Amino acid sequence: MPSAVKKVEEPAEHRDISRPAFGIEAYVVKESVSLRQGPAFTSSIKATLQDGEALRILENRNGWYHVITESGLKGWVRSNLVGPRNLSKTLMATAFNDSIMPRFSAQLFIDKNKPYRVIYLQFADGKTSKPYSIIKRIARAYQKKVYHGTVTVHLIKPNSRKPVKTYTFKGLEISDIPLPVLPVGILYGLKLNESAVKLYIFAPEDISRNKLLNMARKASATYEYPFEKTEIIVRSLDSKKCRLYYVEDAYGEDYAFDRCGPPSS
Numbered sequence: 001m002p003s004a005v006k007k008v009e010e011p012a013e014h015r016d017i018s019r020p021a022f023g024i025e026a027y028v029v030k031e032s033v034s035l036r037q038g039p040a041f042t043s044s045i046k047a048t049l050q051d052g053e054a055l056r057i058l059e060n061r062n063g064w065y066h067v068i069t070e071s072g073l074k075g076w077v078r079s080n081l082v083g084p085r086n087l088s089k090t091l092m093a094t095a096f097n098d099s100i101m102p103r104f105s106a107q108l109f110i111d112k113n114k115p116y117r118v119i120y121l122q123f124a125d126g127k128t129s130k131p132y133s134i135i136k137r138i139a140r141a142y143q144k145k146v147y148h149g150t151v152t153v154h155l156i157k158p159n160s161r162k163p164v165k166t167y168t169f170k171g172l173e174i175s176d177i178p179l180p181v182l183p184v185g186i187l188y189g190l191k192l193n194e195s196a197v198k199l200y201i202f203a204p205e206d207i208s209r210n211k212l213l214n215m216a217r218k219a220s221a222t223y224e225y226p227f228e229k230t231e232i233i234v235r236s237l238d239s240k241k242c243r244l245y246y247v248e249d250a251y252g253e254d255y256a257f258d259r260c261g262p263p264s265s
Helices: 089-099 132-145 209-220
Strands: 005-007 024-028 032-036 045-050 054-061 064-069 074-078 106-111 118-123 151-155 165-169 186-193 196-203 229-236 242-249 252-257
Touching (some): 024 186, 054 074, 118 132, 132 151, 132 165, 196 209, 209 229, 209 242
Parallel strands (some): 118 151, 196 229
Antiparallel strands (some): 024 054, 032 045, 054 064, 106 118, 151 165, 186 196, 229 242, 242 252
16 A cells, blocks of 8 residues: 555544533534633644544634534634534545545545645556546545545555556536635534535524524625525524524525525525
8 A cells, every 4th residue: 555545444443422411512623722721822732633523512702613522622723624424524424434545446645745636546456457437436426425626646555655557527416515604603514515505503582683694695705606595594693593594696685584594586
């Protein structure tokens, strides 16, 4: 196996941090994230968290999430560095290796220097003379499930460091999805459909309508070209009632309070 390659492996045994039931489940969505003592960049670093690590979000203080890790360590992280499970490439790559790769009797490896943009395939029979159609099927499935951008695929033999064949597949859509820094509330869901993005946010009951609207506008401003449409649904953190529906596209913005859909719906 190439020295610059890491195998996508089973994650460590999961410890249930949903008991006792508190906070909102989230995951680290960047390669490494600093867990800080307080809600500021000048605060000391308590630990470094890795992509895919599970957390519980306890509160949001001016764009900083107060979180607790699976090991019980508490600290603060910037709100645009953690998010829903489907945004963690590490977790999505692991799921892909478990569910898709066995169908092709192959193993998937990730390039350490260009993670997720460059992958290595090794087939169980050791052959590299596979039809292009099979390589394309794997690559396209990988792009849909793990990394949407342009992907380079190297075919390797067992115990070999040198790629035998290399293929490049153009990206299907936007490769990296930015997350907003939320001054209030907690992001608990995100859906991407080509150039449109939909955010799902929990907010405390006592947050005023004006603050909710300003938060939605700031969050929407994160998604400039090539994003063409942003929808934001805000629910109450406690009652789960709809607090705000916000949409922004080429025609401008529209919003409705106490709804989870457009004013006309």
